Amino acid sequence: MNDAAVPFDDAVSRIAAECARLGYDLGWRFLYSPKATLGPSTDIAFFGINPGGKVFEPPVASVEQGNAYRTECWPGNGASLQREVKKLFQLLAGALVASRPRSPVERPAGAPCRGAAPGRSCWPRRVPKS
Numbered sequence: 001m002n003d004a005a006v007p008f009d010d011a012v013s014r015i016a017a018e019c020a021r022l023g024y025d026l027g028w029r030f031l032y033s034p035k036a037t038l039g040p041s042t043d044i045a046f047f048g049i050n051p052g053g054k055v056f057e058p059p060v061a062s063v064e065q066g067n068a069y070r071t072e073c074w075p076g077n078g079a080s081l082q083r084e085v086k087k088l089f090q091l092l093a094g095a096l097v098a099s100r101p102r103s104p105v106e107r108p109a110g111a112p113c114r115g116a117a118p119g120r121s122c123w124p125r126r127v128p129k130s
Contacts, residue, residue, distance in 0.1 A: 032068040
């Protein structure tokens with residue numbers, strides 16, 4: 001397979017075909033967000049783990065109502081996974097505090113080179129379980 005972008009509908013068809021070929025019969029999801037999140041300006045992707053389950057759910061190509069980790073109510077351990085992923089993104093958003101030194105030469109002595117480095121001090125040492 002080449003590195004060319006695969007259109008959304010084509011990707012969904014490939015996923016459905018592969019799940020059928022492998023005998024997966026509990027359903028599948030491609031995106032846990034609206035399909036518009038896949039685009040030329042998308043720089044970061046979050047790949048979740050297989051949440052498991054024992055009950056069939058219809059296949060879902062995308063969640064157009066918003067991010068499923070925020071908009072849906074998942075049963076059982078799924079709710080715990082939702083809380084953990086939301087907390088992860090809250091921590092990441094809080095950690096990306098950019099500073100704007102005039103130039104690398106004008107940084108205070110001992111200051112790290114990276115502009116986002118001050119955000120590291122905002123990260124908790126350990127993420128508490130919720």
